[in-house]
Amino acid sequence: MAHDIPRRILHIHFGKEGGAERFFVSLCQSMAEAGVEQRFLIRPGRSWANQVRALGNVKEANYPRLAPVRALLQRWVDRQVSDWQPDAVVAWMPKAATLLPKAEGPARLVRLGDYPRHIKHFQRADCMIGNTPGVQARLQELGWDRPIEIISNFPREGEANPDAVSFDLPEGCFVLSAAGRFVELKGFATLIRAMAQVEGTALCLVGDGEQRAELEALAKDLNVADRLQITGWVNRPLDWVAKSNAVCVTSSHEVLGNVVLEAWLCGVPVISTPAPGPKWLIEDGETGLLLPDFSCDALAVGIKRLMEDQELTARLIANGTKKLEKHFSKKGITDSYFRLIRAHRGGYS
Incomplete structure (x- = not known):
């Protein structure tokens, strides 16, 4: 139903190349097909950049290791939240999680496709997403006591030829x-x-x-x-x-x-x-x-x-x-993301 679907999602992704990135693109395409507006902060020079650029505005930047530079990128994220008002900000992997907005309002989600070494990057997250029970178990071992959801992947759509x-x-x-x-x-x-x-x-x-x-x-x-x-x-x-x-x-x-x-x-x-x-x-x-x-x-x-x-x-x-x-169907996995956003956004205005 239309009222169950988020209006806008901001993605923060500093990944490189591989299967995890293929799934990221596929999920964003599925969300776009459902009518979701999306914007992206990604690493420069990605082979898949044009695929997400076809879905919404893209800002390219490397993850800044220096705090003053990181503060500038944080201001960009915060400005997107205040001006564009997304229903969710999704950080893909730990580094991206450090740029989640401080302000409450959008669902602040972190999606992990690997076992984290620590949880210090996740303090602004409302909920963690792991793609297997193993990721969930690792977070709990590290002391994470806030919500965790297991939402796995679906394979890239399109009939193989x-x-x-x-x-x-x-x-x-x-x-x-x-x-x-x-x-x-x-x-x-x-x-x-x-x-x-x-x-x-x-x-x-x-x-x-x-x-x-x-x-x-x-x-x-x-x-x-x-x-x-x-x-x-x-x-x-x-x-x-x-x-x-x-x-x-x-x-x-x-x-x-x-x-x-x-x-x-x-x-x-x-x-x-x-x-x-x-x-x-x-x-x-x-x-x-x-x-x-x-x-x-x-x-x-x-x-x-x-x-x-x-x-x-x-x-x-x-x-x-x-x-x-x-x-592991495309619709089932995409709907699970929508349900999670709805649960942590607190309703759409």
């Missing part, structure tokens, strides 16, 4: 895919080693990052360079996910695991390490394969299992789709 892309890989291979920034905690080196152990497989890595040269060198050393394709950053990563035979999540640290949701959306079975987020999302053997540990040997066993068991693959796909529709 596997016919729009083509693999540059040996024909007839069982193609694995994985997506994200190429950093050590994502475990892509482990995935390359596992792929090398399983004959008839190939790997498409969707993303880029500081470890790219290292990963390419590893594939060459293992004599599987011809079985590895790296797309770089792409506008439609789900096309590549949907094109693959299985999605692998190999992170040693993953608070949620957007790729799990994206695999369910694309109807592709998912194999994951027992990182906290995927462990919360996946019911082993029903909505995905949850590995017993983080080793390449365990991953290779999981890959072989999927290759050999078509009945298992069909069950994982069907159950993953059902779980996505029930718990």
Whole structure:
């Protein structure tokens, strides 16, 4: 109903590139579709800047470490609150929370997609939002005694089109895919080693990052360079996910695991390490394969299992789709944000 929807939201976001930022853009687009006016304070030079610029006014600024400079940016935020009168100010991650307005009126929310180290940045927040129960538990361990809501993510909307892309890989291979920034905690080196152990497989890595040269060198050393394709950053990563035979999540640290949701959306079975987020999302053997540990040997066993068991693959796909529709829909997640804003705004004028 129209009266349940906020009129205006100001977002403060100093994130970089990756799955968390993809969800931020998707949520803002969903809010815009519901008729919400939005404004944004974001870091300069983001690849997704034009996507949010299409939704509302954007101010670009780096997070100021010096207090006098930070005070100037705080004045800008406070002026937006007094002149534009948003129903909510949403800070995305801890640094942004330091710029929440002192004045009461808008709902002052902090959305966390990782475990905080402390709570000193959150003193102006009316409510915290965690995307998994693990984030909620961490806040409580740190002594947070004000409201916390668990609102998870939904995968990027838009039907994936596997016919729009083509693999540059040996024909007839069982193609694995994985997506994200190429950093050590994502475990892509482990995935390359596992792929090398399983004959008839190939790997498409969707993303880029500081470890790219290292990963390419590893594939060459293992004599599987011809079985590895790296797309770089792409506008439609789900096309590549949907094109693959299985999605692998190999992170040693993953608070949620957007790729799990994206695999369910694309109807592709998912194999994951027992990182906290995927462990919360996946019911082993029903909505995905949850590995017993983080080793390449365990991953290779999981890959072989999927290759050999078509009945298992069909069950994982069907159950993953059902779980996505029930718990992680675009409308359900967006409405949860609206309900939270309404609860902490105290009604709209």
